[in-house]
Amino acid sequence: MLTVSSEKLYRNRFSILLAFLALSFGMLYLLPIQGGVEPVNIFGFEFRFDFINFIPLLLALLAAAGSIWVFSVHPVWQNEDYSLYKLLPNLALPFLSILILAIVLMQSNRSLIWWAVFLTGFLIIVLLLRAEYMLIGASEKKNIWYSMLVISFSFGLFLLFTIALKNSSIRMFAQFFLIFIAGLFVVFRYNTLMNLANRKSMQVLLLAWITAQLAVALHYVFINPIQYGLILTGLLYAISSWMSQYQPTKKWHQYKEPLVMVLITVFILILSSII
Secondary structure (H helix, E strand, C coil): CCCHHHHHHHHHHHHHHHHHHHHHHHHHHHCCCCCCCCCEEECCEEECCCHHHHHHHHHHHHHHHHHHHHHCCCHHHHCCCCCHHHHHHHHHHHHHHHHHHHHHHHHCCCCHHHHHHHHHHHHHHHHHHHHHHHCCCCCCCCCHHHHHHHHHHHHHHHHHHHHHHHCCCCCHHHHHHHHHHHHHHHHHHHHHHHCCCCCCHHHHHHHHHHHHHHHHHHHCCCCCHHHHHHHHHHHHHHHHHHHHHCCCCCCHHHCHHHHHHHHHHHHHHHHHHHC
């Protein structure tokens, strides 16, 4: 439970963080869609060393630092030592969501739709930050609605991220790295929420690696970006769910959630192909 003093301090810091994010995202509207710096050729690869291209990462890092500042007033630290390591699961998804939203806003045309995307994305980030704060030190059975919110948004963000990458001109080796990192964040957060007693770090790394490898294979298949994102996200969720429920004595048909997710993904893929 929040004490009166800690809740007041939390509200003050949370308001400051949200004001900073709103101002930072709003200022992206004034920036050009693409920087005017010519690419530099290094060993056959072209790089654009333009400060504007690093703004999303810088914003995400600053927001992560602000999140640490907000999360540090949680009452759980009254009973145990404050640890940045324990906060890492709660920081992964906000960092990723802010990075994705900043990239999308910078690459979008400046119009009324831009502001609609900004308001929608900002609302999602507010909900995520609130949910992650409530989940600090909580078990998987406590605050179950916040857990469901974080899980659904995490895989939704991964879907949007993979669709955006497929639709971009980023080189495949860079896409592989980005999908691996994004998948690692998503699976790690899912595993910490669903399986706190045994986080299975090596399996998390393996699943993120498999997803990134599949992304490379699908990159050269003639499918549209939505189908590409659905396949990767469906696989990521199905195997993540299977990992959290795995027991040596269980039969394959007893893993209902992963099977349902595979069927839903196949159905949506067929539907998207017809439409």
